[in-house]
Amino acid sequence: MADPTGFLKYDRAEPPKRPRDERVHDWREVYADVGQAERNDEVRTQASRCMDCGIPFCHSGTAGCPLGNLIPEWNDLVRWGDWEEASERLHATNNFPEFTGKLCPAPCEAGCVLSISPESGGPVAIKRVEETIAAQAWESGYVRPEAATVATGQRVAVVGSGPAGLGAAQQLTRAGHEVTVFERDDRLGGLLRYGIPEFKMEKKVLDRRLAQLRKEGTAFVTGCEVGVDVTVEELRERFDAVVLAVGALRGRDDTTTPGRRLEGVHLAMDYLVPANRYCEGDGPPAIDGEGKHVVIIGGGDTGADCYGTATRQGALSVTQLDQYPQPPSTRDDDRSPWPTWPYILRSYPVHEETGERRFAVAVKRFIGDEHGRLRAIELHKVRVEKDPETGRREVVPTSEEIEELPADLVLLAIGFEGVERMRLLDDLGLKLTGRGTISCGSDWQTEAPGVFVCGDAHRGASLVVWAIAEGRSVAHAVDAYLTGASDLPSPVHPTALPLAVV
Numbered sequence: 001m002a003d004p005t006g007f008l009k010y011d012r013a014e015p016p017k018r019p020r021d022e023r024v025h026d027w028r029e030v031y032a033d034v035g036q037a038e039r040n041d042e043v044r045t046q047a048s049r050c051m052d053c054g055i056p057f058c059h060s061g062t063a064g065c066p067l068g069n070l071i072p073e074w075n076d077l078v079r080w081g082d083w084e085e086a087s088e089r090l091h092a093t094n095n096f097p098e099f100t101g102k103l104c105p106a107p108c109e110a111g112c113v114l115s116i117s118p119e120s121g122g123p124v125a126i127k128r129v130e131e132t133i134a135a136q137a138w139e140s141g142y143v144r145p146e147a148a149t150v151a152t153g154q155r156v157a158v159v160g161s162g163p164a165g166l167g168a169a170q171q172l173t174r175a176g177h178e179v180t181v182f183e184r185d186d187r188l189g190g191l192l193r194y195g196i197p198e199f200k201m202e203k204k205v206l207d208r209r210l211a212q213l214r215k216e217g218t219a220f221v222t223g224c225e226v227g228v229d230v231t232v233e234e235l236r237e238r239f240d241a242v243v244l245a246v247g248a249l250r251g252r253d254d255t256t257t258p259g260r261r262l263e264g265v266h267l268a269m270d271y272l273v274p275a276n277r278y279c280e281g282d283g284p285p286a287i288d289g290e291g292k293h294v295v296i297i298g299g300g301d302t303g304a305d306c307y308g309t310a311t312r313q314g315a316l317s318v319t320q321l322d323q324y325p326q327p328p329s330t331r332d333d334d335r336s337p338w339p340t341w342p343y344i345l346r347s348y349p350v351h352e353e354t355g356e357r358r359f360a361v362a363v364k365r366f367i368g369d370e371h372g373r374l375r376a377i378e379l380h381k382v383r384v385e386k387d388p389e390t391g392r393r394e395v396v397p398t399s400e401e402i403e404e405l406p407a408d409l410v411l412l413a414i415g416f417e418g419v420e421r422m423r424l425l426d427d428l429g430l431k432l433t434g435r436g437t438i439s440c441g442s443d444w445q446t447e448a449p450g451v452f453v454c455g456d457a458h459r460g461a462s463l464v465v466w467a468i469a470e471g472r473s474v475a476h477a478v479d480a481y482l483t484g485a486s487d488l489p490s491p492v493h494p495t496a497l498p499l500a501v502v
Contacts, residue, residue, distance in 0.1 A: 006048035012122040027198040030349040043132040046125040050075035057111040062499040063339040064111030066469040087137035101131025111339040145215035148176035157239040162190025164455025165245030167471025184225040227424030248456035259366025264374030268413035289313040293406040296320045298413030308350030318355030326359040379403045416461040444477040
């Protein structure tokens, strides 16, 4: 049983970060290395803030964690110092808690009962507890390969090695199927490898988990584009089922602002991928922020990743632009009541390091020099209006005043439009939805028999925790398809959505 008065005795505390002047000069993770004993004592105190709330919204599939993590249970186990059992509880619902502990924005904390009122001192530091359980599990050897005891003789191909694909692959391998993961890049991990900067998650964390999957029997093929290097006919001949976990990497572009085609204006992923390859030892990136005035358009996670990357590359200045007004610092109960995801200002560690964030502004035009290279942008103040009938948004200027801002490199981090066009889908006879995603039935099966879909390819660009949840759920569906029934967990339905105000 939890300590119902713990939140009255202890304040919420975030993990300590390395000094700003130190971390901006390397690619190591932002957070400080703390001794194991000190770290564990601090986190045991944080876990003690988990109260006996009766109905734990934190692990609700819609208002909290889509994985259904048994958060109150492992919080209480941590409080008592039973780290091994806490690891068992955590891994029972989450294949990769070290990924979510570092990368997930923690909808579980938004659903925590202590989030109802600021007077509670803030929600339980669930994300910090989760990451520490995972770290302690690896340090103590609790994480071991879990090989299947019986082989089914069935073969499954998983296309894509991001968190959804890896989650599906691990579950299906453990169920006794022969699983092969195909990845078109030269290294495994998808966005975990080349989309997430090293300072958010060092890739040794990913490599450690991949080693576990290999020891369990999952096979991996890199540098292989399914549909080209392996045809659909070969895929059908070799495998009994196929899982599409190809992501939603088609970046949204700006095709209307004058000057978009100037040299120096790029999509965010065209910038982040080579920067991450540099950290892997592949040489200097073609697009570099060193010595440049960098402007990032877009206020989300991808924009923050560009922000921290440009800082570490040695940019002269970094400015992040958002067309929406600055959100409030605390939850507005009328706009986003508990336990929905709150509309608040979200600041990342990179925003503490340098640079500037600008709100309610938009680029009027990109300005180039005589050689066609970007040199500046014109900004104007705007507001975003929504048509009540069509729901379409329009960016409207609120002032005739124009500001010119120096800019040598502009990065468009304005979202994703869905799955990339690929021959694989054409040859399978699959068409994308209006949202650019791949549709499926209630059993996660697409219109192509024996072909399933999960993760961003099905949901659209979303959170790592939803990707893992969909990977686990599609594994249940594939196992049932191949064997007639399945004991694998299925935490989410294909139509599941986070709780929201409409």
